[in-house]
Structures are given as structure tokens and as C-alpha cells.
Amino acid sequence: MSRFCPLIALCMILLGISESVHALTLSSDGRYKVSDQHMWHAVPDTPSEPSLEFLQQATLQASQTVPTVLGARGGYAAKLPIENLNQDSPRWYLLINANFIDTGFGYWVPDDGVPIKLADFSQLSDTRTPHILHYQALSLPIEAAQSGELLLYVAAQHFAYPLSVQVLSEAPFYRKQLLMNSITVGSIAIMLVLALIACILFIRTRYILTIACAGYVGLHGLGWAAASGLLDDLFNITWANTTYGGMHLFPFAIACAAYFTRVLFHCDVRAKSTAKGLSLFTWLSLSLGVFGLFLELYQVFVIAHILALIWLPITLFVGVSMLGQGDFRARYYLIGNSLYAASLAYYIFTHITESPTQLYPELIVVGALSLDCVCILLSLSEWLKNKQTEYGRSYIQARFDPLTKVGNRFAFNEEIKRMNSERVIAFIDLDGMKNVNDALGHEEGDRLLCESAMFMEKFLKGKGKVFRAGGDEFIWLVDLALYDSYEICLQSLESVLIKVENKLISDGWDNVGISIGMASTSETPSVSACLALADQRMYENKRKKITDALTK
Numbered sequence: 445m446s447r448f449c450p451l452i453a454l455c456m457i458l459l460g461i462s463e464s465v466h467a468l469t470l471s472s473d474g475r476y477k478v479s480d481q482h483m484w485h486a487v488p489d490t491p492s493e494p495s496l497e498f499l500q501q502a503t504l505q506a507s508q509t510v511p512t513v514l515g516a517r518g519g520y521a522a523k524l525p526i527e528n529l530n531q532d533s534p535r536w537y538l539l540i541n542a543n544f545i546d547t548g549f550g551y552w553v554p555d556d557g558v559p560i561k562l563a564d565f566s567q568l569s570d571t572r573t574p575h576i577l578h579y580q581a582l583s584l585p586i587e588a589a590q591s592g593e594l595l596l597y598v599a600a601q602h603f604a605y606p607l608s609v610q611v612l613s614e615a616p617f618y619r620k621q622l623l624m625n626s627i628t629v630g631s632i633a634i635m636l637v638l639a640l641i642a643c644i645l646f647i648r649t650r651y652i653l654t655i656a657c658a659g660y661v662g663l664h665g666l667g668w669a670a671a672s673g674l675l676d677d678l679f680n681i682t683w684a685n686t687t688y689g690g691m692h693l694f695p696f697a698i699a700c701a702a703y704f705t706r707v708l709f710h711c712d713v714r715a716k717s718t719a720k721g722l723s724l725f726t727w728l729s730l731s732l733g734v735f736g737l738f739l740e741l742y743q744v745f746v747i748a749h750i751l752a753l754i755w756l757p758i759t760l761f762v763g764v765s766m767l768g769q770g771d772f773r774a775r776y777y778l779i780g781n782s783l784y785a786a787s788l789a790y791y792i793f794t795h796i797t798e799s800p801t802q803l804y805p806e807l808i809v810v811g812a813l814s815l816d817c818v819c820i821l822l823s824l825s826e827w828l829k830n831k832q833t834e835y836g837r838s839y840i841q842a843r844f845d846p847l848t849k850v851g852n853r854f855a856f857n858e859e860i861k862r863m864n865s866e867r868v869i870a871f872i873d874l875d876g877m878k879n880v881n882d883a884l885g886h887e888e889g890d891r892l893l894c895e896s897a898m899f900m901e902k903f904l905k906g907k908g909k910v911f912r913a914g915g916d917e918f919i920w921l922v923d924l925a926l927y928d929s930y931e932i933c934l935q936s937l938e939s940v941l942i943k944v945e946n947k948l949i950s951d952g953w954d955n956v957g958i959s960i961g962m963a964s965t966s967e968t969p970s971v972s973a974c975l976a977l978a979d980q981r982m983y984e985n986k987r988k989k990i991t992d993a994l995t996k
């Protein structure tokens with residue numbers, strides 16, 4: 445048996461080599477994918493710019509490849525034999541399944557020509573490579589009917605998913621570039637515009653919830669703008685790898701989301717235990733976000749994914765609970781977060797596995813997130829509608845008399861503060877109100893007050909406003925600019941008073957009269973003094989009516 449051991453070992457080596465060597469045959473225009481399994485060689489000590497000889501030496505032993513770079517960090521080199529059977533020479537592109545590469549170099553070594561150094565395709569220096577979001581791409585100088593070896597070197601702080609590569613001809617590459625860039629930019633634009641709308645709402649309403657919504661939506665948008673490579677493509681940032689920013693922003697976005705959820709559904713009142721949990725999760729996310737600024741990227745990556753795995757079930761639980769309580773804001777909230785949860789679960793799954801059937805995981809999650817943000821803003825709009833309704837109800841309750849439906853003393857005070865011209869104030873008192881209450885009951889007395897207020901508004905319409913001062917007293921506020929003189933205004937108001945009295949008498953209130961006292965704001969140094977003067981004249985009018993009645 446021992447004599448077969450060398451043969452078995454040789455077979456195992458050959459099998460290992462056959463499994464680890466990746467080769468491509470380009471026979472027609474199309475797309476060719478190479479898995480990262482046993483493709484990359486770990487390179488412990490790497491110069492800042494590895495030479496061709498260095499990469500050839502690093503990839504010399506095919507059996508020394510790692511199973512996958514998923515979850516790893518550092519430098520890795522790969523050798524990819526390519527044979528182009530095309531007799532024409534279409535342009536070919538290399539697509540690397542990562543956009544967070546700190547260092548990226550490559551060489552094309554044809555079998556019958558001079559080695560060609562490829563453009564630097566690192567995230568920090570990719571100005572001479574095609575821009576395709578979520579990926580790194582470079583043009584390959586492969587000529588017609590040419591074969592050779594493609595040598596690659598990449599280094600990153602963390603490889604978030606399997607580092608496969610694709611070789612595409614022009615048409616498939618441009619289609620993929622258009623698809624990836626347009627959907628990603630469109631989705632990010634939607635998120636940032638929605639965040640801007642939320643900020644504008646904050647300026648107008650001063651509700652903290654709108655800022656939380658802006659943080660929820662905007663930080664997700666900025667995070668994906670960074671993670672996809674869009675920020676670097678727009679501003680050509682060379683001093684930092686902006687693609688790592690997405691992971692650093694994620695805990696802060698989740699903190700805003702937790703606070704938004706707590707306030708949106710009034711959890712402090714309706715579900716106190718849920719409110720405490722959301723508050724704790726908010727502070728935990730904020731703390732981890734700040735703490736993550738001082739950690740290695742792979743640690744931040746783990747923290748972000750743990751937060752996501754905790755947060756998604758929370759959102760679904762809160763959404764279902766609130767929908768069960770009849771809160772229709774939860775419809776939008778639950779729909780959006782269900783889409784996002786499903787897409788993020790798929791996205792995380794693609795990070796830890798590699799399948800040929802993967803369907804654009806980045807586009808799916810960023811598209812679902814943009815729809816989630818739309819739903820979140822719809823939830824906010826429902827919340828604002830409720831607030832507006834509550835405000836309208838409070839406004840009416842604070843400024844209008846609930847019995848007569850005319851303005852109250854508070855509304856009168858607001859009105860006189862807005863005055864910018866001379867006014868006439870008429871103080872009105874219903875005579876005989878006590879007798880009505882004593883003889884017919886307070887319900888009839890209330891009916892008298894309502895009818896009196898209604899007739900006053902009817903006959904004073906277009907001339908002034910009616911306010912109830914309290915009890916059986918009313919105030920008329922009239923703009924003197926509507927009349928040619930003060931005397932004409934007084935005559936008009938006395939005419940209105942007679943119409944109101946006659947209408948009350950015709951409706952059966954025979955023993956009811958109205959006393960009035962009028963004064964102009966030009967007669968006194970202040971509005972309060974004018975009101976006091978009108979009140980004084982009203983009592984003089986009441987006493988005169990009593991005296992006249994006794995004389996008769």
C-alpha cells in the first residue's frame with residue numbers, strides 16, 4: 445500500500461491544481477464569470493505597487509490558493525489564463541465584484557507579446573477606468589486570436605463578499621453599466637430628495653419627527669451613495685476610501701429609524717414597553733456608530749449587519765402591532781419595511797454565498813430601500829395630517845365659543861393685536877337673560893344665546909366680527925375704514941342692533957332686549973381702555989333703558 449502513496453499524493457496535487465486553475469475561452473461576444481473559489485493567493489507582504497515579477501511569483505503555486513476571500517482582509521493576487529478565439533478584436537472589460545478595493549493593479553501578459561500594465565483600478569485611484577457603481581472595472585487590451593495571462597492584485601480592509609470576476613464584451617458591459625448606474629443613481633436621488641422634503645417640513649413645522657425622518661431617509665441615501673462608489677465618482681476623493689462610509693453611516697440611520705418609529709406611533713402612550721425598547725435601541729445604535737469610528741472596518745461590518753438583523757424583526761413587529769390597533773399609518777410603514785427586510789435578507793445571503801443565479805443584489809436592496817423611504821414619508825404625511833387635524837381642533841376649541849360658535853375672548857385679543865387701523869368696539873349685553881334662565885331653564889337660555897349670536901353675525905356680516913365675552917355679553921369689532929365717518933358707523937351699528945332685537949321678538953323672545961355701548965380706538969390711548977369705555981357706555985345705556993321704562 446505504501447508504494448501507492450506517492451501516486452495518490454501526485455493525483456491529489458493534480459486534482460487540486462485542476463480545481464484551482466481558472467481559465468477563460470472567449471469564443472464570442474458575451475459574458476464570462478469566474479468564481480473566486482480557489483482563485484486568489486494570499487499575499488502577506490506587498491509593496492505599494494507590486495511589479496509583474498512579484499505577481500508572477502505570488503501566483504506561481506496554484507495549490508496555494510485560498511478557498512475564498514469572503515470575510516478576509518489584506519492583499520490577494522490571482523492569475524487568470526485567457527484565450528480569445530475571436531478573429532476580430534472587440535473591446536473586452538474586466539468586472540471585479542467589489543468597489544471597496546484600496547489597492548488594485550493588473551497586468552496583461554500575452555503569450556506572444558510584451559506585457560501591458562493595466563490602469564489602476566483601486567477606489568482611491570480609478571479616474572482612468574470605466575465607472576460602474578458597485579463594481580471595479582477596467583478595459584482589457586486583448587487582441588483578436590490572442591491568448592495570455594491576466595495577473596491581478598487587490599487589497600482591502602475587508603472583503604464583504606466573494607471576489608468573483610467577469611469578462612464582458614462591449615455590448616453586455618454597457619448594458620450592465622447603464623442598468624447599475626441608472627437604477628442606483630435614481631434610487632439614491634429619490635432618498636435624498638425625500639430627505640430634503642423632510643427637512644423643509646421641519647423648517648415649516650418644527651416637529652422633531654421630521655428631522656428623524658430626514659435622518660432615516662437621508663443617511664440611507666448618503667450611505668448607499670458612499671457604498672456604491674457614487675461619491676467618489678462625483679468628487680474624485682483620493683484621501684479616503686468613501687465606500688467604507690456606508691457601513692459607518694448605517695448605525696446612525698438605524699438610530700434615526702428607531703426614534704422615528706417610536707414617535708410616529710406614539711409608543712410612549714400606546715405601547716410603553718415598546719417605547720422603552722426602541723429608545724434603548726436608538727441609544728445603542730448611536731453609541732455603536734460613534735464607537736465604530738475607532739474600529740477596524742471588518743468590526744464595523746459585523747456591527748452593521750447585527751444591527752440590521754435585530755432591527756428588521758423589530759420593524760415588522762411594530763408594524764403588525766400598530767396595524768392590529770387600527771393605525772393606518774402602519775400600512776405604509778409595514779409595506780416599506782417588508783420590502784426592505786426581504787431585499788436586505790437576500791443581500792446578506794449573497795454576501796455569504798456565491799450562486800450563478802444571483803440577480804443584481806445591490807440593485808434589489810437599493811431599489812427596495814428607495815420604495816421603503818417613499819412609504820416612510822407617506823407614514824410621516826399621515827402623522828402630519830393627524831397633527832393638523834388635532835391642531836385645527838385645538839385652534840377651534842381655544843378660539844371659538846363651543847356654545848354659540850362665535851369667537852371667544854382669546855380670539856378677540858388675537859384680533860386686536862393684528863389691528864393696523866382705527867376700530868369701533870361695541871359692547872353688547874342681553875337684557876332679561878336671567879329671567880329666561882329662571883323661568884324657562886338654562887337650556888332655553890342657551891338657545892337664546894345661540895340665536896342672538898347667529899342673528900348678530902347675520903346682520904353684521906361684512907361690517908365687523910362678533911365675539912362672546914362671557915355669560916350674556918358679546919363684543920362687536922368693526923373696521924371704521926369701511927365708513928365715511930364715526931357717526932355713520934354708529935348709526936349703522938344701531939340699525940344692526942334694531943334688526944337683531946326685532947328678529948328675537950319675532951321668534952318669541954318678547955321680554956328680551958339688548959343694551960349696547962360703543963367707543964372708537966381713537967378716543968382712548970389703548971384698546972383695553974377703549975373696551976372699558978364701551979363697557980361703561982353699555983351700562984349707561986342699560987340704566988337709561990331702565991329709567992325710561994320706570995318713567996313710562
